[in-house]
Every structure is written in C-alpha cells, then in structure tokens.
Amino acid sequence: MKRIKRHLSVFIAVAFIAGIWGCVEPTNSSMVTSVAQAKSRDKEEKSPYEQDVKPLTTLDCARCHYSVFEIIRDNGGKHQLDCQFCHETFHTYRPDKNWSDVVPQCTTCHGEIHGPTFLDCLSCHGNAHMPIAGLTNMTTLEKDCANCHTAQSAEVTQYPSAHSKVACSDCHHTQHGYKPDCVECHEQPHTDYANNDSCMGCHPVHKPLEIRYTEETPNGVCATCHEEINSRLISTHKKHASLQCAYCHQETHGNIPQCQDCHGLPHSKGMLDKFNGCTDCHFDPHALVLPGH
Structure with missing residues (x-):
C-alpha cells in the first residue's frame, strides 16, 4: 500500500510539472521568436545615410504639388507624363535667377510648332499643365487665327457671306477648337433637317452660299x-x-x-x-x- 502511495505521489508530481511546462513553453517560445525577429529587423534597418536615394516619382511630386497633379490628371492630355520628363531640374529657383531659366522650354519638345511668329506659348496656352483645355483666351487668339487656319480664312474672304462679317470667336467661342451648332445663330433654319450634318451637307461652313449637295438630297x-x-x-x-x-x-x-x-x-x-x-x-x-x- 505504501509502495502504491509512493508511486502515485511521483506520478502526480510529474504530471504537475509537465502541466506547468506545457503552459510555459509556448510563451517562452513566442518570446524567443519575437526577440529574434527584433534583432533581425535591427540588422535590416539601416540609417537613411546608409541607403541609396531612389529617384522621385510623379506620385512623390504630387504629395506637395497636388493641385498641379489634379490638373494634369483631369485635363493634361498628352502632357500626362512623368514630372521629370519636363522638369529635369527642380527646386532650383532663386529670386536673382530668371524664371524662364528654371521652367522647361516648350520648344525643347515641340520646336517652333506654330512657326517663328508664335514663340510665346503661354500667351495662348494659358496653363502648360492643361495645354488644350487652357486655350480659353479667345480675344488674344482671334487676331491671329489666319496664321494657322489659312485655308478657312481664305474661304471666308474669297466667298463673301454673312459669315465673312463676323469674327472667328463669334462662332468658335468658349475655347479653342469649339465647333458650334448651326442653330446657335440660325434659330429658324429653312428645313426640318436642323443639325450640323444636315446643314453642312449643303452649306460649307466657311462659304455657306457655295451650296453643294448629293443626289440623295431630299x-x-x-x-x-x-x-x-x-x-x-x-x-x-x-x-x-x-x-x-x-x-x-x-x-x-x-x-x-x-x-x-x-x-x-x-x-x-x-x-x-x-x-x-x-x-x-x-x-x-x-x-x-x-x-x-
């Protein structure tokens, strides 16, 4: 009987110790793992001055220049390029340095796209970040339309009509490239076929009295x-x-x-x-x- 009690006591003691070890060991193992990972990170994380500097991305620029980023995103057109494509150097402005020496020159990419007469690009393209949508200063453009649109100007002059008596911007208002509906001015056209395709099927827009039509004209x-x-x-x-x-x-x-x-x-x-x-x-x-x- 005494032998049984002795063995039972040993068994209980072993079971008790095993239970404690089972509870403690995972915790100790987790702690060991965390410490090891921390030491590993310490080895991986270098000082900023020990790392290579990566080139700025367009999104990096947008963190400070977000309003410009929005303009390019929404209306940039073909200017939706990486910022550094145009701005090869940046943050170099000094009060004693001419601004034109800092900003990129349009002619670097576009050359004299409109000829030697028009070299002040921003006088027409009001914002380089939205080159087409920024063409809104129609008063400035009006006197120079014929320099680019020579064929249209010649038609209006060669074939006199009511269209010869109005300024280009009277029809092409709002922004450059705007094409009006004929019924904006001709509110009561002489047919029920009142849309631009029908009107211009007979009336060339810059010489409207030189009427042309096809055999299918009703x-x-x-x-x-x-x-x-x-x-x-x-x-x-x-x-x-x-x-x-x-x-x-x-x-x-x-x-x-x-x-x-x-x-x-x-x-x-x-x-x-x-x-x-x-x-x-x-x-x-x-x-x-x-x-x-």
Whole structure:
C-alpha cells in the first residue's frame, strides 16, 4: 500500500510539472521568436545615410504639388507624363535667377510648332499643365487665327457671306477648337433637317452660299426655298416628278442642265431645226406640259 502511495505521489508530481511546462513553453517560445525577429529587423534597418536615394516619382511630386497633379490628371492630355520628363531640374529657383531659366522650354519638345511668329506659348496656352483645355483666351487668339487656319480664312474672304462679317470667336467661342451648332445663330433654319450634318451637307461652313449637295438630297430640302417649282413638279404625272431635284441639278446649286444630257436628240434633225430649243414646246421642264394639253 505504501509502495502504491509512493508511486502515485511521483506520478502526480510529474504530471504537475509537465502541466506547468506545457503552459510555459509556448510563451517562452513566442518570446524567443519575437526577440529574434527584433534583432533581425535591427540588422535590416539601416540609417537613411546608409541607403541609396531612389529617384522621385510623379506620385512623390504630387504629395506637395497636388493641385498641379489634379490638373494634369483631369485635363493634361498628352502632357500626362512623368514630372521629370519636363522638369529635369527642380527646386532650383532663386529670386536673382530668371524664371524662364528654371521652367522647361516648350520648344525643347515641340520646336517652333506654330512657326517663328508664335514663340510665346503661354500667351495662348494659358496653363502648360492643361495645354488644350487652357486655350480659353479667345480675344488674344482671334487676331491671329489666319496664321494657322489659312485655308478657312481664305474661304471666308474669297466667298463673301454673312459669315465673312463676323469674327472667328463669334462662332468658335468658349475655347479653342469649339465647333458650334448651326442653330446657335440660325434659330429658324429653312428645313426640318436642323443639325450640323444636315446643314453642312449643303452649306460649307466657311462659304455657306457655295451650296453643294448629293443626289440623295431630299426634294423637301430644296422645296423650302423653291416651293413654287416643287408644287409644279409634284402636280404633274410626268417622269420628271419621280426624280430627285439633285438628279438634274447636280453638285452645284444653280446648275441648269441641258436636256440633251439625259435625252440626247429625241426628235429628227429636221424637226429640231424648226425650234430654238426643247422649251419651245415643252415649256417648263418641271411640268412638261405641251401646247393644247
């Protein structure tokens, strides 16, 4: 009995110690690991003066120049480049140094893109960080439009119209490149086809009286000005009534075709010699009514 009690006491003691060791050991192991990791970090983390300096990124610049970053992000266009692409040197401004010696020169990349006359880029492009959206000073641009837009300027001058009497900025207002809707000025156009594609299908914008059209132009467009002629045409049952106006009056407004272009010589030479022309008998080509009919 005593032997059993002795063995039981030993067993309990061993179990007690084992239990304590089981609770303590993980904690000690975790502590050992943490200490080891801390020592490892101490070895890895060098002093700033022991590390290589990495080049600034655009996002680094944005931390201080965020308003500029926003402008480029939203309206930068082709200027959405790394900051250092243009600003090869930076933070070098001194009051005694000319500002133009510090900021990058537009001509470095763009050359004399608008010729030798326009070298003060910022006089038109108000903000280099948004080169197109910044073209808003239309008063400044107006007097120089013809220097770049020579073809358009020549058309307006060569083909006088109401458009010749207005300034470029009266139509192309707000910003450079703005193209207005025709109905901004022409509030009551002469057709129901009131959109830019329809208007300019006949009226070239800088020479609007030089009317052009295709054979598919609806007769209703012509009828808005030529109402009486259209009425005569649709009242007849002759073959001409089935044609588009532009089929005969091709390409150029006011073009009057020769009957022979389509009909050739439908009568004998002897008969034709008795008359001055087709309309001596057929009178109106839009009605084709013969005498006594």
